[in-house]
Every structure is written in structure tokens, then in C-alpha cells.
Amino acid sequence: MNRLQHLLLAPAALGLLAPVAASASDLNMDGVNRYANVKEQVTSINQFSDVQPTEWAYQALSNLIERYGCVAGYPDGTFRGKQALSRWEAAALLNACLDRVTEVTDELRRLLKEFEAELAVLKGRVDGLEAKVGELEATQFSTTTKLRGQATFVLGAVNAGGNSTSTAFGTATGNRARENYNAQFGATTFNYDVRLNFNTSFTGKDLLLTRLRANNFNNAFNGRGVNLTALDVAGNSDDSVFIDRLFYRFPVGKDFTFTLGARARGTEMLAVTPSAYGRADKILDLFSLHGAPGVYNKATGPAAGIIWRQTVPKGRARFSASASYTAQQGFSGTAFDGNPDACSSAEGGIGTDCARGNILAQLNYTAPQWNISAAYRYGQQATNFRRGTNFVASNSWFLASGDSNSVAVNAYWQPKKGGFIPSISLGWGLNSLSGNETRSSGVEFATPFVSESQSWFVGLEWKDLFAKGNAAGMAVGQPVFATQLKSGTTAGLNTSPDDGNYVWEWWYKFQVTDNISITPAIFYLSRPLGQLTGPSDQSFSVFGGLVQTTFKF
Known part of the structure; x- marks a missing residue:
């Protein structure tokens, strides 16, 4: 799991493991619906009017947007990063990002299958070089x-x-x-x-x-x-x-x-x-x-x-x-x-x-x-x-x-x-x-x-x-x-x-x-x-x- 995935999953994992269960009173359903129903994801962090480069999480948020495209904002063009995040909202964000990660994984699998023969040749060459290096070290x-x-x-x-x-x-x-x-x-x-x-x-x-x-x-x-x-x-x-x-x-x-x-x-x-x-x-x-x-x-x-x-x-x-x-x-x-x-x-x-x-x-x-x-x-x-x-x-x-x-x-x-x-x-x-x-x-x-x-x-x-x-x-x-x-x-x-x-x-x-x-x-x-x-x-x-x-x- 790379660093970006850690940045992505950490808030959600903390929320899911919280010892206090969420109740209906803790959830703003209107907010969740507005967040989850946004059809177009944000493509640049500059689209958020309330996110400044001086924010401590600016670079992490920028990486999620530009590399995975799984961060959405509110209809008014804000991210509201200082607002408390409910477990339902975290689940919605996590679901969107996991969909993108799954797409990337499927693409990698397709490439691995397409170049399976070439990768096998390279692996054989590496194994052969390792064997020769070992032989040289033993007989140098x-x-x-x-x-x-x-x-x-x-x-x-x-x-x-x-x-x-x-x-x-x-x-x-x-x-x-x-x-x-x-x-x-x-x-x-x-x-x-x-x-x-x-x-x-x-x-x-x-x-x-x-x-x-x-x-x-x-x-x-x-x-x-x-x-x-x-x-x-x-x-x-x-x-x-x-x-x-x-x-x-x-x-x-x-x-x-x-x-x-x-x-x-x-x-x-x-x-x-x-x-x-x-x-x-x-x-x-x-x-x-x-x-x-x-x-x-x-x-x-x-x-x-x-x-x-x-x-x-x-x-x-x-x-x-x-x-x-x-x-x-x-x-x-x-x-x-x-x-x-x-x-x-x-x-x-x-x-x-x-x-x-x-x-x-x-x-x-x-x-x-x-x-x-x-x-x-x-x-x-x-x-x-x-x-x-x-x-x-x-x-x-x-x-x-x-x-x-x-x-x-x-x-x-x-x-x-x-x-x-x-x-x-x-x-x-x-x-x-x-x-x-x-x-x-x-x-x-x-x-x-x-x-x-x-x-x-x-x-x-x-x-x-x-x-x-x-x-x-x-x-x-x-x-x-x-x-x-x-x-x-x-x-x-x-x-x-x-x-x-x-x-x-x-x-x-x-x-x-x-x-x-x-x-x-x-x-x-x-x-x-x-x-x-x-x-x-x-x-x-x-x-x-x-x-x-x-x-x-």
C-alpha cells in the first residue's frame, strides 16, 4: 500500500474504529446526500475556494485529487476541510476512492497479462545474472x-x-x-x-x-x-x-x-x-x-x-x-x-x-x-x-x-x-x-x-x-x-x-x-x-x- 493510500484510509479507519457508535442524530443526512450525489469529481485543488496552500493537509489533498480523482466538493465550490467528518461521510469518500484504486489495479493486471511473456524473459535473465554473479564471487x-x-x-x-x-x-x-x-x-x-x-x-x-x-x-x-x-x-x-x-x-x-x-x-x-x-x-x-x-x-x-x-x-x-x-x-x-x-x-x-x-x-x-x-x-x-x-x-x-x-x-x-x-x-x-x-x-x-x-x-x-x-x-x-x-x-x-x-x-x-x-x-x-x-x-x-x-x- 503506497503513501497516498495510507493518507486516504487513515481518517476512514479511525472513524470506523471509533468506540462510540454513530446515531441518527449525529448524521446530517442532507449533507451526506449533497456530498454523495455530486456527479463530477474535482480535477484540481484550485477548484476549492476554501483550501489555501498554507493548510497543513494541502499537499495530501492535492495528491488525492490529481492522482486518483476521487475527491468531491460541495455544490458551492468548497471542501469544508475544518468541518467534522461523520462516519457516513467518510464511508462515501472511501467508496469513491476505492473505486478508483480498483480501476488502477485492474489496469495493472491487464498490463501484466499482456506483457507476461516479456516479463518471464526478464525474470529469467535476472535469475541467470544472479547465478553468474554467485559463481564469480565463489571463484574470483x-x-x-x-x-x-x-x-x-x-x-x-x-x-x-x-x-x-x-x-x-x-x-x-x-x-x-x-x-x-x-x-x-x-x-x-x-x-x-x-x-x-x-x-x-x-x-x-x-x-x-x-x-x-x-x-x-x-x-x-x-x-x-x-x-x-x-x-x-x-x-x-x-x-x-x-x-x-x-x-x-x-x-x-x-x-x-x-x-x-x-x-x-x-x-x-x-x-x-x-x-x-x-x-x-x-x-x-x-x-x-x-x-x-x-x-x-x-x-x-x-x-x-x-x-x-x-x-x-x-x-x-x-x-x-x-x-x-x-x-x-x-x-x-x-x-x-x-x-x-x-x-x-x-x-x-x-x-x-x-x-x-x-x-x-x-x-x-x-x-x-x-x-x-x-x-x-x-x-x-x-x-x-x-x-x-x-x-x-x-x-x-x-x-x-x-x-x-x-x-x-x-x-x-x-x-x-x-x-x-x-x-x-x-x-x-x-x-x-x-x-x-x-x-x-x-x-x-x-x-x-x-x-x-x-x-x-x-x-x-x-x-x-x-x-x-x-x-x-x-x-x-x-x-x-x-x-x-x-x-x-x-x-x-x-x-x-x-x-x-x-x-x-x-x-x-x-x-x-x-x-x-x-x-x-x-x-x-x-x-x-x-x-x-x-x-x-x-x-x-x-x-x-x-x-x-x-x-x-
């Missing part, structure tokens, strides 16, 4: 953990050109770098990368991430030969499954988030990703480093980090900051046994001189469509700048001693909607090296070595280009290249750097389904060996093409 993997997986296939090849006589790839036929490189790395390859993320939350706001990973990139796409050809998705575990991430992230108050992990990455503990490029898809690993490989070098190991975000109204610009420490050698020691001044293979750990520690700090000012970031990284010996020319990598990355200081400045702008207007991302980095005069073997550099290097990039990305879910991207930049050299032990050598190199990439992602995408891409490296290319009249370049297919589940 975990009440706190969700599995997110990604499998990536890459089919592609690289090809070198130029007339460099560099011995970077051996001294085979003609002593040509191009021929040697193509013989070792130029074949078409088909590789995979699989990641299984177990996302666990105990409070709804925290995250315990456990990632299992396996892959088999043991070719140019993993940076062999020329480190700049490495893909963001590439890695090589020789088909073995290993723990790729294991960390716990949790909030403290409204503004702070902490991360602790036995295997975490510095760039995953940032308050803001400083670039809008690569959000739809990623190709070369270089362009996932935001134009500053020296700062965003993806150092991975035991780590801890803190993030602060300013609390502001939604849609307003805000400041944020982050700081983290990552010990790349937190598991075991480095392999510099040949140098007595360097770390031995028995050393390493966290917070030691041999930890290969990385301290990364970033400050951001972010609005809904744009961002400006500044970042700094300090690196101990044996840390690196991840992607750069072969010349920089050959003498300054894995330092037997010394350290590095790197800074980066980034900015991006993105449109509100996708289409033909792309997002624009800019990044620049500067790296300073000190105390790196000694190689890992313990021998000092005889030839000039790097003391300063720079990098930059510009990235354009089109979202929902030609079709919703599709995307396109183009990026150009210079990976880490030497801008300042120090003389080695051999006097009189030229210390003017000649290490320039440009990298381009172009790609278009077809979103085939919600879970499958296909991304053809090409890239070009103008001078990846840098200063190792040889005399100014010699050249060495690499062109690559691939099709990257991603399955998400």
Missing part, C-alpha cells in the same frame, strides 16, 4: 586485485647507409660501418613483449603494483649496435618471466602521495608527466624521455618517492612537485673490479657510494590544457643518460668514478578536442659530468672525453585523427650529444666536439577495437655514431620501419 581471483595485461608484437627492420669507415661494428669487408651494421642487425625481425599488471588496492585510494614481464628483443630494436634504435616497448628476458615492477603507493592526507618499492622507476614517481607526446602510443624509447634523457633516464631499482599536489578547485591551474631516490645497484654490486678505485662486484646496496643512486626532483605548474616543468637529477658513478650518440655512450655513461648533474625544462599545450590541431610538446636537457677521467678498466682517457652534453626534442600528436580512437605523431630532436670536451692524457688533440645527430619518427595508430591497435611507424637517425662517424666527409645513418600491434586485456 581476489576481492582486492585486478589483472590488466598487454601483449605487443613488433615486426620490422632497420637499414644503414653512408660511407663511414668507422670500426664501431668490426673490421669486415671494406671496413665500412654500413656493411658491418646491416650484416649484424639489418634482418627483418618479429618480437614480442608481454606485461601482466596485478593492481591491488586495500582502501580504494592506494595501489600495490606487481608486474610480470617477458620479452625477446635481442636485436636493433633493443638498442644493439646503435642504442638510439631501441623501442620504448623493447626488452630482452630471453623468454623468461621476471618481476618488472613491485611497489606500493599510498596517499597521506589530501596533498601528499608516497611510493615505496623493491623495484620501481624514478619516472613513475613524478607528479606530472612533462610531455603530451606519446600518450596515444610510443615508438622510439628516446622520445619517451621528454627531450632530456639525462634527467628522465628511467633508472629502476629499490626506490622511494613523494608527490605533492596543490589543492585547488577543479579546472584551475595548480603547482605540484615530486622527489625520488632510486638505487640502480640496490640488488648487487657493479662490475668494475679492474679499477681499484671503483666499486667491486661485492658492493652496491642503497645509499652507498656504489649504489648507482639517482635523485630526481621536479616542479610543475599545470593547467587543463598546458604545463610547464623544471627538473633536476643527480647521478652517482655508473648511472647513465640512457639514449645518446655512440660517442657519448662510449666514454661518459658508465662512469668508473665521478658523478653527473642534469637539468631539464619542458612545456606542452594540447587542444580541448581531438582532430587536425595537434598537441605540442617541447623539451631541453643539459648534463654536466665531473670526476670521469678514468674508464671502468682503471685507465685514464687518452683521447678527449665528454664533460658536458645537451639534448632537445619537439613532438606533435594528433588525437582522434580521421576517426575516433585513432592517433598520429611526429617528433624530431637531438638525443644526448657532446657539447664540451676535456683533453685526455695525449696532448695537442682537438677538444672541439663534433657529435651532432638528429632523430625523426612518424607513426599512425589504427584503433581496430577497444582492445586492439595497429601502429605502423618509420624513423630516421641522421648520424647516430656522432663523433665516432669519422672525418667530416664521411656519413652513417640508419632508417627503420615497423608495425607495432598491441593487445590489451
Whole structure:
């Protein structure tokens, strides 16, 4: 019985149960007759001249009139709500309303009978869903953990050109770098990368991430030969499954988030990703480093980090900051046994001189469509700048001693909607090296070595280009290249750097389904060996093409 029926029946029930019986003297028969013989029911409460909106029962009376149409007034257009109601008058009112309720009930019965087959189907579906829910609850993997997986296939090849006589790839036929490189790395390859993320939350706001990973990139796409050809998705575990991430992230108050992990990455503990490029898809690993490989070098190991975000109204610009420490050698020691001044293979750990520690700090000012970031990284010996020319990598990355200081400045702008207007991302980095005069073997550099290097990039990305879910991207930049050299032990050598190199990439992602995408891409490296290319009249370049297919589940 609904609320309106309660409002209707309550006065009548009270009257019928009254302990004092009504007598003929209690009844005004003329009034009853006038009330019961009204032929037309009132259709609006406004028809009563004596019922005002301020009356306490105004809304209840209005509901009875408008929903059931069973309230009649006196011929003079009044309701006389303050007049005492006899049991006979209550019976007349109750009879009129019950007639309307019976009509509604009969109509419902007719509808139920007419849609009996459809209702039976719906009931069967509900019963089936309840059974499936019960089965899932009984067999679910975990009440706190969700599995997110990604499998990536890459089919592609690289090809070198130029007339460099560099011995970077051996001294085979003609002593040509191009021929040697193509013989070792130029074949078409088909590789995979699989990641299984177990996302666990105990409070709804925290995250315990456990990632299992396996892959088999043991070719140019993993940076062999020329480190700049490495893909963001590439890695090589020789088909073995290993723990790729294991960390716990949790909030403290409204503004702070902490991360602790036995295997975490510095760039995953940032308050803001400083670039809008690569959000739809990623190709070369270089362009996932935001134009500053020296700062965003993806150092991975035991780590801890803190993030602060300013609390502001939604849609307003805000400041944020982050700081983290990552010990790349937190598991075991480095392999510099040949140098007595360097770390031995028995050393390493966290917070030691041999930890290969990385301290990364970033400050951001972010609005809904744009961002400006500044970042700094300090690196101990044996840390690196991840992607750069072969010349920089050959003498300054894995330092037997010394350290590095790197800074980066980034900015991006993105449109509100996708289409033909792309997002624009800019990044620049500067790296300073000190105390790196000694190689890992313990021998000092005889030839000039790097003391300063720079990098930059510009990235354009089109979202929902030609079709919703599709995307396109183009990026150009210079990976880490030497801008300042120090003389080695051999006097009189030229210390003017000649290490320039440009990298381009172009790609278009077809979103085939919600879970499958296909991304053809090409890239070009103008001078990846840098200063190792040889005399100014010699050249060495690499062109690559691939099709990257991603399955998400």
C-alpha cells in the first residue's frame, strides 16, 4: 500500500474504529446526500475556494485529487476541510476512492497479462545474472586485485647507409660501418613483449603494483649496435618471466602521495608527466624521455618517492612537485673490479657510494590544457643518460668514478578536442659530468672525453585523427650529444666536439577495437655514431620501419 493510500484510509479507519457508535442524530443526512450525489469529481485543488496552500493537509489533498480523482466538493465550490467528518461521510469518500484504486489495479493486471511473456524473459535473465554473479564471487581471483595485461608484437627492420669507415661494428669487408651494421642487425625481425599488471588496492585510494614481464628483443630494436634504435616497448628476458615492477603507493592526507618499492622507476614517481607526446602510443624509447634523457633516464631499482599536489578547485591551474631516490645497484654490486678505485662486484646496496643512486626532483605548474616543468637529477658513478650518440655512450655513461648533474625544462599545450590541431610538446636537457677521467678498466682517457652534453626534442600528436580512437605523431630532436670536451692524457688533440645527430619518427595508430591497435611507424637517425662517424666527409645513418600491434586485456 503506497503513501497516498495510507493518507486516504487513515481518517476512514479511525472513524470506523471509533468506540462510540454513530446515531441518527449525529448524521446530517442532507449533507451526506449533497456530498454523495455530486456527479463530477474535482480535477484540481484550485477548484476549492476554501483550501489555501498554507493548510497543513494541502499537499495530501492535492495528491488525492490529481492522482486518483476521487475527491468531491460541495455544490458551492468548497471542501469544508475544518468541518467534522461523520462516519457516513467518510464511508462515501472511501467508496469513491476505492473505486478508483480498483480501476488502477485492474489496469495493472491487464498490463501484466499482456506483457507476461516479456516479463518471464526478464525474470529469467535476472535469475541467470544472479547465478553468474554467485559463481564469480565463489571463484574470483581476489576481492582486492585486478589483472590488466598487454601483449605487443613488433615486426620490422632497420637499414644503414653512408660511407663511414668507422670500426664501431668490426673490421669486415671494406671496413665500412654500413656493411658491418646491416650484416649484424639489418634482418627483418618479429618480437614480442608481454606485461601482466596485478593492481591491488586495500582502501580504494592506494595501489600495490606487481608486474610480470617477458620479452625477446635481442636485436636493433633493443638498442644493439646503435642504442638510439631501441623501442620504448623493447626488452630482452630471453623468454623468461621476471618481476618488472613491485611497489606500493599510498596517499597521506589530501596533498601528499608516497611510493615505496623493491623495484620501481624514478619516472613513475613524478607528479606530472612533462610531455603530451606519446600518450596515444610510443615508438622510439628516446622520445619517451621528454627531450632530456639525462634527467628522465628511467633508472629502476629499490626506490622511494613523494608527490605533492596543490589543492585547488577543479579546472584551475595548480603547482605540484615530486622527489625520488632510486638505487640502480640496490640488488648487487657493479662490475668494475679492474679499477681499484671503483666499486667491486661485492658492493652496491642503497645509499652507498656504489649504489648507482639517482635523485630526481621536479616542479610543475599545470593547467587543463598546458604545463610547464623544471627538473633536476643527480647521478652517482655508473648511472647513465640512457639514449645518446655512440660517442657519448662510449666514454661518459658508465662512469668508473665521478658523478653527473642534469637539468631539464619542458612545456606542452594540447587542444580541448581531438582532430587536425595537434598537441605540442617541447623539451631541453643539459648534463654536466665531473670526476670521469678514468674508464671502468682503471685507465685514464687518452683521447678527449665528454664533460658536458645537451639534448632537445619537439613532438606533435594528433588525437582522434580521421576517426575516433585513432592517433598520429611526429617528433624530431637531438638525443644526448657532446657539447664540451676535456683533453685526455695525449696532448695537442682537438677538444672541439663534433657529435651532432638528429632523430625523426612518424607513426599512425589504427584503433581496430577497444582492445586492439595497429601502429605502423618509420624513423630516421641522421648520424647516430656522432663523433665516432669519422672525418667530416664521411656519413652513417640508419632508417627503420615497423608495425607495432598491441593487445590489451
